[in-house]
Amino acid sequence: MNRIASGLVLCTLLIGCGDDDDNSAAIEASSTPAGGEVKAFDGVWDDTSDSEDGQDISYSVVSGNSYTSYDYMGDSFDEGDDCYEVSNATLEALGGTDYQLDFSDSGFEISVEVQFIRDGNKLSVTTEFGTSISTLSNKTEDDFSPICD
Secondary structure (H helix, E strand, C coil): CHHHHHHHHHCECCCCCCCHHHHHHHHHHHCECCCCCCCCCCEEEECCEEECCEEECEEEEEECCEEEEEEECCCCCCCCCCCEEEEEEEEEEEEECEEEEECHHHCCCCEEEEEEEEECCEEEEEECCEEEEEEECCCCHHHCCCECC
16 A cells, blocks of 8 residues: 555656646646546656666556556665556546546555646646656567566
8 A cells, every 4th residue: 555655656757837728738738627638647657767766767657547667666765576566546537637446356446546737748646645757668568578477
């Protein structure tokens, strides 16, 4: 559960300063009606982050209302096996830029409310733990192998 929470925090982004007009356009483009299908965030997102504990290599794949996290265990942060740990979640639009990630399909009884704002190739993800920035990647899901047992 800590990995998912830290993944969501690290899972994305460095919010740059801009004028209100630019921010408003990004928010408007990222808005989804409550219960609507989420398409504004489709793609593979590089959530890799650096900290004093090392580099944590991770990616998120969003396709409609499906969210999959790939956390590389062989990096300097996790110091584990040469494989990707996978977590699946359902992404539900709550309205505007607010969403809920439900990880119950991955065996975790956890739901996290998040705010997603896409601005071009950057995705800002805000949770109760903070805000992170992800970058749109040219990788595909086939690049994330092997999968950990």
